[in-house]
Amino acid sequence: MLRLSGEPGLPLAGVFPSLPASSRQLSAVVTLFRPCIDLHEGQVKQIVGGSLRDEPGSAPRTNFCSDEPAAHFARRYREDGLAGGHVIQLGPGNDAAAREALAAYPGGLQIGGGISVENAAGWLAAGASHVIVTSWLFDADGHLQLPRLDQLVAEVGADRLVIDLSCRATAEGWRVAMNRWQTLTDLPIEAGMIRQLSAYCAEFLVHAADVEGLCGGIDEALVAALAGMSPIPVTYAGGARALEDLERVETLSEGRVDLTIGSGLDIFGGRGVRYADCLAWNRQRGGAGAA
Secondary structure: OOEOOOOOOOOOOOOOOOOOOOOOOOOOOOOEEOOOEEEEEEEEEOOOOOOOOOOOOOOOEEEEEEOOOHHHHHHHHHHHOOOOOOEOOOEEEEEEEEHHHHHHHOOOEEEEEEOOOOOOOHHHHHHOEEEEEEEEHHOOOEEEEEHHHHHHHHHHHHHHHEEOOOOOOOOOEEEEEEEEOOOOOOOOEOOOHHHHHHOOOEEEEEEEEEOOOOOOOOOOHHHHHHHHHHHOOEEEEEEOOOOOHHHHHHHHHOOOEEEOOOOOEEOOOOEEOHHHHHHHHHOOOOOOOOO
C-alpha cells in the first residue's frame, strides 16, 4: 500500500485530491521516435541503467562515450526537426553540458536529472521545453510527497512538467525507481495512480530500468500496460535494438506510446538501428522530423 509521509496508512486513492480529467489528451495516433542526450560526468554516454551506483569507486557499465559535446547532438536534432527529445543528467557534473545543449536547441528539448522547485524555472529559462522530475517528489525512504508536486506545478505549470515514472519490475508489478534507478519507491505503476498523476503534467517518461542499455528488446508488457493506463502522452525507453521495435511499440500501444532509442542507435555507437531510418519513420507518419 502506498503511504504518504506524515499520513501513515493512507492509500493512494486518498492522497490525491479529486481532480478533473486532464485536458492534455493524447493527440497522436502513431508511435514516434524521440531523441535523447544522456549525460554522465559532462559527457554524452549510453549507460546500462542497472549499473549506476553511488558507492565510491564504482563505475557504471558504459556502452558508448562520445567525443562530441552535447550541443552537437542538440544541433543535429534541431536541424532534423526532431522535437520532444530529452536531456538526462545522470549525476553531478553535467550542468554546463546540459545548458549548452538547451542553448543549441531552445524549446526543443526536455531536461531531467536533479530537477526541483528551486531550479525548475531556471532550466526553462535556459531553453528547456519541459522539466522532468522524479526523485525530488519522494522523501529519502521513497514515499511520495504530494505537496512537492503541488509546489512544482504552481511554479512552472502542469503544461511544462513531465513526470518520470522510470521503474523496475517486482513480484507485485512495476514500481517507480528514484536516485538514478537505484532506490525503489512505494509508488506502483497502476491505472489509478497514472490517471491521478496525469492531471499534474503534460506527459510521462518511463525508462524500463531493468532493460535500459542492454539492447535485448523492449519490455513489451510495460509498453502495453502504459498505453492502456495513461490518458496523456507517454515516452518509453529501454532495450530497443532494431527499427522493428518502433513497429512493435506502435502495435502494442496502438500509437499511444512513443519510443526513445539510445544504445542501439548508430549515432551512439549502436549497430541495430540507423538514425536515418528513425527520421524516415517519423516523416512517413507526419510527425516530428517531417520535411
